[in-house]
Amino acid sequence: MGEARTGAGALASGLASAGSPMPEAGLEAEVAKLLPFLAPGARADLQAEAARHVLELTGSGSGRTLLAGQAALLRALVELAAAPAPAPARDAARALVNLAAEPGLHEPLLQAEPELPARLLGRALDPQWPWAEEAAAVLANLSREPAPCAALMAALEVAEPGESGLGRLVRALCTPGYNARAPLHYLGPMLSNLSQRPAARAFLLDPDRCVVQRLLPLTQFPDSSVRRGGVVGTLRNCCFEHRHHEWLLGPEVDILPFLLLPLAGPEDFSEEEMERLPVDLQYLPPDKQREPDADIRKMLIEAIMLLTATAPGRQQVRNQGAYLILRELHSWEPEPDVRVACEKLIQVLIGDEPEQGMENLLEVQVPEDVEQQLRRLDHQEQEQHTRERSEELAPEPRAGGATPT
Helix, strand or coil, X not given: CCCCCCCCCCCCXXXXXXXXXXXXXXXXXXXXXXXXXXXXXXXXXXXXXHHHHHHHHCCXXXXXXXXXXXXXXXXXXXXXXXXXXXXXXXXXXXXXHHHHCXXXXXXXXXXXXXXXXXXXXXXXXXXXXXXXXXXXXXXHHHCCCHXXXXXXXXXXXXXXXXXXXHHHHHHHHHCXXXXXXXXXXXXXXXXXXXXCCHHXXXXXXXXXXXXXXXXXXXXXXXXXXXXXHHHXXXXXXXXXXXHXXXXXXXXXXCCHHHHHHHHCCCCCCCHHHHHHCCHHHCCCCCCCCCCCCHHHHHHHHHHHHHXXXXXXXXXXXXXXXXXXXXXXXXXXXXXXXXXXXXXXXHHHHHCCCCCCCCCCCCCCCCCHHHHHHHHHHHHHHHHHHHHHHHHHHXXXXXXXXXXCC
């Protein structure tokens, strides 16, 4: 989530506004004065002004670093972010979003309040909480790092009657209007981060739960690239589990059309080619648009690439006409790194099968020197594509002395 910034005037106690220049020692003393105004029971208008002042401080790197050393203030900020109305919980939560955006500040935050993930999780999943989106954004930022992600996973695993924490998270993400006052888009990247953990993938890929199937329609969610990207990232992470590829590609899940459809444009295929495509990819309307976010397009390609790790997976992807969609995508794709990823997937689909004993590409052991050489070649290839793209976009030189028209 982008940094939330707001202006803050001088507090009633005579504190200077955040815009006033001040030596670091003086600013630290100034920040310490904020603590009583953030505490429960403080006068509401002063509490709100103090929260706005802290929020403005989190809009700069120096301000965030300064606040990271104020454990008592961080605890008060967490208390305020989870406090019931009419406390200014939104500004406190926005300040936590900004603080959590810096991985180097995760440790001070968790040291100041070890229960931070559990407390904000309760708010993020509360269908009545008006600032649930901000709480989800804090958790999405925190869960990018292993230690906070583990703490969040532990909070989700605390037994609740009738429904697991992950089940409740997926339900909130997939239910329109779950919280009428908060869109909850940031539950998407939170789930994506959690899906890097084996326990989360095991839950999502449990055939008896039908969880991953609920996520599939969100690859086309029109209202938020944050939610789409989070769901696509989750599906990509699930595709690392090659033991589940047959199930994912089979009729119970049928994941491939949901990965290909965002990559498809309005191309008019021949009748023979059209018959090779899944029904959902046939006869698309002339105004069909591809996924506009390049990062999401790349994750979709990477997910399909993972599904081709085994020989049966490669065959299933070929049989569903993936090459046709990827061929047209490659012709259209403006971003060099996405085009490179598309080329590699096409090469897997049209190339020869690996020799016996190397059919599972995820289990092939590559010597370290070979891996380093491949990385260098990959980097050179991407640089070449970038140069070619720059040359394509460069304006044609104007002849000397020509009159502009």
